[in-house]
Amino acid sequence: MGDPLFIHGVDLAVFVIAVVKVVVAFVVLLVSVMLMIWFERKVISDMQNRIGPNRAGPFGILQTLADGIKLFFKEDLMPTNADRVVFKLAPYLALLPALLIFTIVPVGGVVTIAHHTVELQVADPAIGILFLLALSSVAVYGTMLAGWSSGSKYPLLGAVRASAQMISYEAAMGLSIVAVVLESHSLSTRTIVDLQASSVLHWNVFRTGVIPFLIFVVAVTAELQRPPFDLSEGEQELVGGFHTEYSSLRFALFFLAEFMNTITMSAIIVTLFLGGPDGPGFHFLRWLWPILWFAGKTVVFLYGYVWVRASLPRMRYDQLMDIGWKLLIPLSLAWLLIIAAIEQSRLWGVAILVACVPIYFLLQRSRQVSRRRAEMQAVETERARSRKDPRSVLFDSLLADEPAGGEH
Amino acid sequence: MLGAVFLIPLFPFVGFLVLAALGRKLGNPRAGWLATAMVLASFVTTVIVFTGLFERSPASRSYTQTWYSWFTVDRLHVTASLLVDPLSMTMALFVTGVSTLIHLYSIGYMSHDEQFPKFFVYLNLFVVSMLILVLGGNFLLTFLGWEGVGVCSYFLISFWFDRPSAASAGKKAMIFNRIGDAGFLLAMFLIFERTGSLQYTTVFSRLGHVGTPSLTAIALLLFLGAAGKSAQLPLYPWLADAMEGPTPVSALIHAATMVTAGVYLMCRVAPILHLAPDAAHVVAIVGVATAFLGATIACAQNDIKKILAYSTISQLGYMFLAVGVGAYVAAIFLMLTHAFYKALLFLGAGSVIHAMGDEQDTKRFGALARLMPITSITFLIAWLSIGGVPPFSGFWSKGDVLENAYAMSPLLYVVGALTAVLTAYYLGRCYLLTFRGKQRWAEARRDGKGAGLHPHDPSWLMTLPLVVLAAASTVAGIINLPIHPFDLLQRWLDPVVGAQLRQLHFSVGTEWVFAIGDAVLAALGVSIAIGLWRRVAEHPALEPVFLRRAWYIDWAYDSFVARGSTEVAQVTFDDVETKGIDGAVNGFGGLVAAAGRRLRTVQTGYVRNYALGLMGGLVLILAYVVVRAFA
Amino acid sequence: MHLFLASATLPDTITFAIAAAICIVGSLGVVVSTHPVHSALMLVMTLFGVAVLFVEENAQFLAAVQVIVYAGAIVVLFLFVIMLLGVDRAESIAADPLRGQRLTALLLGLLVLAEVVLLGRGRWPTGAHSTAGALNQGTKPNVNVLGTSIFTTFLLPFEITSALLVIAIVGAVVLARRPRRPVGGASSPIPSAKGLTGPPEAEGDDTDRGPLQMGVEDLEDSDGLEAGRPGVPATHGQEGSKS
Amino acid sequence: MTVSAAWYLTLAAAMFSIGAIGLLVRRNVLVMFMCVELMLNAANLTFVTFARELNDVGGQAVVFFVLVVAAAEVVVGLGIIVAIYRRRLGATADDIHVLKG
Structure with missing residues (x-):
């Protein structure tokens, strides 16, 4: 229990080690963001049969740095209607959770430095998972305040969409995490990772029955507002989403936060479901292999995100909400119940499973009814819309539950 | 076989439930048949249980069937249990038997009534209650039945509730019964307080520890209850009014069964009465007074049912006389025979009333003997029986009572004998006015309806009970002949009341003197009646207003009790209620309203003002806590 | 009351001091900010301060839940309502229309504070004992x-x-929920007539929507997306419909 | 060893007072609501402090319930506010005084 680093009290060495860990994590994260952006651009270029960045550095690997420098020197614009304080605050609020969540990710095993046992993660709080949930719920603020403080309608709408989306998917995400916690009997990420070690079959993907994993991946994708769930920045509708009015360094911060979040969340997926740094190693450089395994797994997910971005079209808002509320949450809830019941005894598991069947049909029926009603309403709306002013038509189509037409 | 005793009240109860739920669907004749069948089944069960009891040896003829523990409050533990012993079985037998006959009769009698099913609902419920009263193993269960028959009596007296007289007669019966019931209740309290139980057997076994004053009080209170139920002085007036109910009801409830419940209760508590001789004297005196009073009033009544009602009161007085002088067997014997001939009289009267188109005035009858032979003959038998003409049953039962009365006090005998003469006389008057003499009904009725009447005997449904009851009235005397091997009832009841029975030490010669005396008394009454009323329908001198108004007792009740209490109520209402209580309440209300008007300004509607108030409250509470903390 | 920090370690003391300062400043900020969004942000700050204090007091779970529930859900809900209803105009807090309210409030607040601080010095043992089990159970988290x-x-x-x-x-x-309105009313041919009798016509077609959509439309109803903008003084469109 | 309970309690009292004053002074319904939350938080802090001081987990459990109830309260409260604002945009607490006697 607890971080072994602090077992013998805090002395200078411990302090230094802690500080070093923080610095290293920060630097690694920043660098990997840089690489990630490059990676994404390159991969997408490949998939779209074009070259992508190739000027700055070998294979264009310094392109991100160049972009960053450019952004740094651009003029810092602030809209006249903006709420100045909040406008300035928002990018940092967006960046902060991404950075902090990474602190609980175990990137490797345990090493001994200067007679101190050091876990290769910035911190290992006993309530690590709660910490993760807390920070991911705080992540909404950056988006929301950025959109609102811009004092402009498109960012506001983008922010509202984004935050509604994040809040909606947070429930499903939390429930699938609970499945993991149920299996590991601990909230500490280190314990969770340790319990998955030594065999692929011990990985939580399999121990929780794959479903929570899938739900978690989908929910995280929505949380990150990565494609295909990136409605909040649908260019055709909202220009550029909540950060439309941002420019220069502040925009860079948002950009940074977005990609940092992607990396962090991939790392979290790996930690929770895929055994984290677990994998076969060699005696040579014993401490290195876990880190490599961890990095490798994370990269696979990162590649997955890029791949999805390149291949899938954007979802419609009602579809997004449908998936979140009517599919993921009930599914994860039911699965959680089943897992918990099996934990109790196999008989209970079967009982709950059986109980879920009629509930499933009930839900199906309610979806059917609501869809039919929506269709009927769509007809009425169409009639009413014909005499409205164009502006409200736009908003109706952006925010309405019913299909807005044109995107089918 | 004794275990089947629970079926006795169960059958009519099932009938009651079915009829209450489905009576309307069953409709006119079927509901009646169902009810009758249920009571008949009950009767049959009673016979079976009776034989079961009969087979036992006299000493072990007591059986208690406990259903379940009814409730327990502190020391008071009451079970729902039935007591089977000779006394209760005798009662049960004649209750179910007479009930069966009267149910049968009612099917015919009530056939034109719109509320036919409801009538049988009440009737069945009455039978249930009566059986619980009779069979109940403790005072409380008996009381339950007691109240049950009371409420059924109320329902049935007011059966034609659209008649104001019927409605008020029901109320009157209810009120008089309540007075008696209060006595019963108090007696129960006292019994429990003194003996710690309400179970008959337990109570009687513990009587030795109870002082005589307590026993006298208990006995008197119980007698108050019995007087209410059995229409004794001074609680008798309701019975005459109870004749507003349908005639079968009068026959069943207000002649044969319910009103004898008081006598039954007195016999049941014979051990108590035996230990409280003062109370027994009171019972005897009240009984004989009631008997005489009822007889005199009956002499001057014209309404056929009123005559019978006062006759009933008188006969009940006789029974109480018997109880009071310690002749419990005689009381039960008289009760049985009386049940037969009084039911017969009522049913006969019912037939006549039926035939005369709901006319009840004997002065407007006459010469019906040829038109209604069966009714006439059975009525005649009933008259002779109640009059004490040998060898009809009344002769034996009444003789028994008089003999016992004489043993206690010759004065009681004299009054009783006088009453016996009167009894034979007034019923003779009733019979002669109804069935003999000139035909008066055609012209007497002013509305002219009488002219079109063709009186005739009713259908077999109604005559069958008449014939059966007539037969019973004739021969019922044999169950207790005063000759040793034939005193069946005496020996049968011996285990229950034998110990308390007054032992008579008359020689055989004296017995014969008594018997001849009784016969002479009866003959006297009968001959006076025939002499006076055979042809003539009016003897104003023999029907003084004083008697016709029933000794002005109703008037006295009305003037003193009713009006007095109304006065008190009025004064209470005017002064205490209106000025005092209402004034206080209204004043307080006005005060609140005025205060509210003043305080309304505080209600600004501003949430923040209210919050300010809350905050002030918090400050005060904290201040208190601070003071407490430092004090 | 122990006024000395002697028993506390330095890091604990520093943490407490910082968190307490955050709490106080945040609380004051909630009350003083003219703009509801700023108030909400100040509230979030306070909540974080309290969460830190919870951790200090060995209530890690509550600290996490505090952030998840309060910061992640409740205040977000506040912000949603503020933004979507377009009521985020600055409130003029120069004067209070209720006479004496402000002074009394201040007085009462200070009284409460004084009393509680006083209470810290007094003793009023109630004799109550632990009822729900011990908080520190060895190494159990x-x-x-x-x-x-x-x-x-x-x-x-x-x-x-x-x-x-x-x-x-x-x-x-x-x-x-908005009560269902008959569709016929929405298709009234004369919009101006409807404007006189009821809410603006844009509401006509939505019969069954969540607060999200509703809010945006209210914002739209109130004649101007400017309502959603921060810093715009409360001098526009719906002033008339207020009163 | 952390800071003594008295400091926590004093802090909680201060927060409570500030919240209470805010509730009484502010007219914006939403801000008033936030002030209520402040007061709740102060109470929670007190509970947690006493839980630590008395070594009784009950205090923390109560805080848990307070959190849940606060969530429910906010949901309903904001629902009411939305309903009010739908009628009259920009209403303050003082505008809604229809309940006066």
């Missing part, structure tokens, strides 16, 4: 201890609270 307590000792309250939540959800949905 706080989450386990609290969880065991909630699901055993406090099981009934827990269940009742869950029922309360369901009721609250239903209540909120009912409150936020």
